[in-house]
Amino acid sequence: MTAASESQTGARVQRLPLARFTTLGVGGEAEVWFVATHEQLAEAMSAPYRILGGGSNLVIADEGVPERVIRLSGPLAERDLTPDPDLSEGDALVTGWVGGGVPLPGLVRALQKLGLGNLEGTVGIPAQVGGAVWMNAGTRYGEMFDGLHTLEIATPDGLQVLSPDDLRWGYRNSGIPRGHIVTRVRLKLQRSTPEEVLAKMTLADTARKGQPKMKTPGCAFKNPGGVGAGRLIDEAGLKGTRVGGALIAPEHANFIVNLGGATAGDVHALLDLIRQRVGVPLELEYELWPGGAQGQAASTSTSRPWAVERQ
Numbered sequence: 601m602t603a604a605s606e607s608q609t610g611a612r613v614q615r616l617p618l619a620r621f622t623t624l625g626v627g628g629e630a631e632v633w634f635v636a637t638h639e640q641l642a643e644a645m646s647a648p649y650r651i652l653g654g655g656s657n658l659v660i661a662d663e664g665v666p667e668r669v670i671r672l673s674g675p676l677a678e679r680d681l682t683p684d685p686d687l688s689e690g691d692a693l694v695t696g697w698v699g700g701g702v703p704l705p706g707l708v709r710a711l712q713k714l715g716l717g718n719l720e721g722t723v724g725i726p727a728q729v730g731g732a733v734w735m736n737a738g739t740r741y742g743e744m745f746d747g748l749h750t751l752e753i754a755t756p757d758g759l760q761v762l763s764p765d766d767l768r769w770g771y772r773n774s775g776i777p778r779g780h781i782v783t784r785v786r787l788k789l790q791r792s793t794p795e796e797v798l799a800k801m802t803l804a805d806t807a808r809k810g811q812p813k814m815k816t817p818g819c820a821f822k823n824p825g826g827v828g829a830g831r832l833i834d835e836a837g838l839k840g841t842r843v844g845g846a847l848i849a850p851e852h853a854n855f856i857v858n859l860g861g862a863t864a865g866d867v868h869a870l871l872d873l874i875r876q877r878v879g880v881p882l883e884l885e886y887e888l889w890p891g892g893a894q895g896q897a898a899s900t901s902t903s904r905p906w907a908v909e910r911q
């Protein structure tokens with residue numbers, strides 16, 4: 601860790617351990633850029649970078665990553681839930697801008713208190729809004745794109761303002777290219793009551809019973825051909841297997857948890873063991889940074905003033 605400095609446009613820049621930004625609590629150092637304005641973001645994107653959201657779908661190497669790691673902060677992590685009078689009509693409401701760096705759990709709780717529906721199905725997903733939009737995170741009870749009206753996306757060629765119809769989004773996929781950054785969104789919500797929204801959230805939350813409550817990046821593997829990956833790992837006798845500080849959760853075998861002091865190496869050793877022991881090919885659910893086949897290619901762009909494109 602080094603002392604913080606300021607970039608030309610005023611972004612706070614500091615070498616920090618990435619472990620603190622992930623739900624697994626694992627990951628070495630990188631140069632972290634805390635960007636609060638579009639101008640700072642353009643500067644941060646002028647060299648190879650990665651965008652880090654809630655860190656809830658990542659296993660980051662113990663060596664960290666060589667690229668800049670961008671975190672949305674300040675106004676890009678704030679929410680304006682005031683209904684836009686020009687776009688809202690009857691029970692259908694469109695909010696002001698909600699930053700990509702806003703934590704999703706707090707947003708979902710706030711919407712429940714206001715009695716506003718459409719995002720109830722995303723309850724319990726420990727993401728940031730930008731990361732959840734990029735993956736179209738969700739459950740069988742609903743997903744991010746159920747509640748999106750407008751997306752603002754920073755691309756290497758400039759800032760774009762899009763409607764969901766402009767994107768080929770689908771199951772756990774927004775259609776937004778890797779390295780393009782979801783900076784802000786406007787939400788499309790349904791007026792309801794706090795009680796009704798809570799009832800839907802409770803239904804979605806009930807499906808999480810049995811998931812471990814410890815530090816984890818969520819499910820390790822996708823379900824191959826409709827069979828539960830957790831069941832396959834359990835049948836291979838691996839539930840409760842421990843390497844260093846990492847454990848295949850006794851509650852649910854498709855979760856690897858950090859008992860405290862786990863390294864990325866420990867997690868990789870468990871992932872390798874599972875792949876060896878389970879008879880069918882398994883595809884990772886989370887991303888590895890810097891990653892082999894499934895990691896994120898770092899992005900580059902040239903710094904330039906952005907024109908807002910409306911499509």
Ligand SMILES: Cc1cc2nc3c(=O)[nH]c(=O)nc-3n(C[C@H](O)[C@H](O)[C@H](O)COP(=O)(O)OP(=O)(O)OC[C@H]3O[C@@H](n4cnc5c(N)ncnc54)[C@H](O)[C@@H]3O)c2cc1C
Pocket residue numbers: 623650651652653654655656657658700701724725726727728729730731732733734735736737738739772779780781782783816817818819887896
């Ligand atoms: C306990 C637990 C439960 C979970 N349950 C669910 C679930 O029910 N449903 C589900 O879909 N997922 C679930 N997940 C997985 C995870 O929360 C989602 O994949 C989520 O979309 C990741 O968002 P994030 O902000 O944490 O992104 P990160 O983990 O920080 O990053 C993941 C990817 O998104 C990119 N990204 C991050 N922010 C942005 C941005 N602003 N713009 C563009 N790209 C960005 C990153 O570069 C990276 O490629 C769960 C995870 C955990 C730990």
